[in-house]
Amino acid sequence: MINAQTQGVDLWVRLDPGIDPVLGMKVRATLEVRTQTLWTVPRSAVLRDEAGEAYLFQVQEGHAHRVAVTAFENGTMTGVKGALNPTLPVVVEGNYELADGMAVRGTGR
Known part of the structure; x- marks a missing residue:
């Protein structure tokens, strides 16, 4: 993810044994992207259960359906992957009060 302050990408690297890093030291690296x-x-929209697993709710025919997702946070937006239905709305408010299959109503925007 892009660091909002530096506009760069923060990396953590493991150096070979015997290399003592010095501030400002230059390195050559190969990144697998x-x-x-x-x-x-x-x-x-993204919640976490007691085990720390991410999920969200989508609405189908007036009922909330829990969908397990993998979440990648970046500021106010979150990238998710999982078994989402792209034609169904995602619940973004009041979702912490929902249970799978619970009746819901809302704007659908």
Whole structure:
């Protein structure tokens, strides 16, 4: 993720044994980069259960359905991947009070 303050990407690296890093030292590195497609949802849409597992609720035919997701947070928005239905709305307010299958009503925006 892009660091909002530096506009750079923060990296953690493991140095080979015997290398003593010095502030300002230059290094040459090879980065393996991968991309993935994620859905972007407001951060408030993603909840975590007692085990720390991320999930959100989607609404279908007036009922909330819990969907397990993997979440990647970035400021006010969160990238998620999971078994989301792209045609269904995601609950972003009041979701912490919901249980799977509970009847809901809302704006659907």
